[in-house]
Amino acid sequence: MKQSKVEETKVEKTENGQVTAQTEEVKETSEVKTEITAADQSEQKAAEKTEKAEEVKNSEDVKQSGNPDTGTQEPEKTEKETKAETEPVRERKRHKSKFFLLLVTEKEDGVIRQHHIGSTTIELAGIVLFLVIVLVVCRLIYDSITLQNMHQEMISQIGQINTLTDENESLTVENATLNSKITVLSETVSKKMATEDAISQEESENAMPKGFPLSGTATMEEATDSEEHPMLEFTAADGVNIVSTGTGVVLSIDADEQYGNKIVIDHGNGYQSIYRNNGTPLVKTGETLGKGYILFTVGEDNTKLGYEIMQNEEYIDPMTLIEING
Known part of the structure; x- marks a missing residue:
């Protein structure tokens, strides 16, 4: 073969x-x-x-241009x-x-066959091959740049993730600290509110005219005033003080036909206490008083005290509120 x-x-x-x-x-x-x-x-x-x-x-x-025998020379060409x-x-x-x-x-x-490939065809093939190589190189450069950009972007994203992770951990710690502070503040506020409630309740209790209107011993009997309002009448010894039965503000100091003088204290909670005595008032109108403040001092001429209580502008029996010890 x-x-x-x-x-x-x-x-x-x-x-x-x-x-x-x-x-x-x-x-x-x-x-x-x-x-x-x-x-x-x-x-x-x-x-x-x-x-x-x-x-x-x-x-x-x-x-013709350089014959030495003829002695002539052709003119120079333009x-x-x-x-x-x-x-x-x-x-x-x-x-x-x-x-x-x-x-x-x-x-x-x-059989022998011959195939001729001209120079033009070869040149075109070379040009095409060159263009293909250029395109391949450009594509490789583009892919390399793209991969490099993607790598840099990935590194940047990893850095951002790490930063966010650190910030998240920091915020978690800060949140725990704030929760601890909130717990402490909540306990403090609760205690303060409890204290304020206790104080408010105490103030409310102190504002109630429940106290005994005299600083010493005295005899007591139920009576009525000239208008048939319920009243307690006390007879005290010389030197005993007539005192306020709760905190409040002196609402008025007026003359009284039956006892001589009358002091009205507004306790701010709908209650008013009325003190009738012939002694000299020791407080002034508008003065803020605490529980047990001295209103009159009992002497030989003013041993009697007429005591009344009003609730929401209605007279009530003082025995429903008064606290008597001993």
Whole structure:
């Protein structure tokens, strides 16, 4: 069985018009064959003829421009003429170097086929390959930058998470401290409220006219005033003081037809206490009094005390409130 092979032959024209052929083996096979077509040989011959013609022309030009026997010299050529003459030479030199890719294949039946790939096709393929490489490199650079940005963003997010975690722990500790303070304050407020309630209750109790209206012993009997209001009448010894039965404010000090003077104390809770005696009042109207404040001092001429209580502007029996000890 015969083996097929592919050879790559590069044909190039040199500056002197000669044609050279270079063959590169693309695939190693058992037989190597290199062919140069008849067209390539004719092209080589034409190039040799062109080169000889140019040499003859150049030698004639040299003789005409610098002949020492004639004693004459050609006028200098203008720049445009020189450029016009050199451009075809450049064009010829430019088009002298040509190459193409020759692929030779041999099938099993012995048929040999040649495939020519021109320089233009090769150049286009190179350009396409270059563009593909550029695109791949750009894509790799873009992906690298994207990954780097993602990595930096991930690091930033991790830092933010750590910061938030630390802040959360700090807030948790602060919250526990505040809860402890709140508990202490709540207990303090509760105690204060209890104390205030106790004080308020005590003040309320002290404002109630429950006390005994005398600082010493005395005899007591139930009686009525001139208007038939319930009243307690006390007879005390000389030197005993008539005192307030609860905290309050002196509402009025007036003359009394039956006892001489009358002091009315407003206790602020709907209760009023009335003290009737012939002694000299020792308090003034509008004065704030505590429980047990001295209102009169009992003497020989004022041993009698008439005591009354009003609730919500109604007279009530003093015996319902008065506290008698001993």
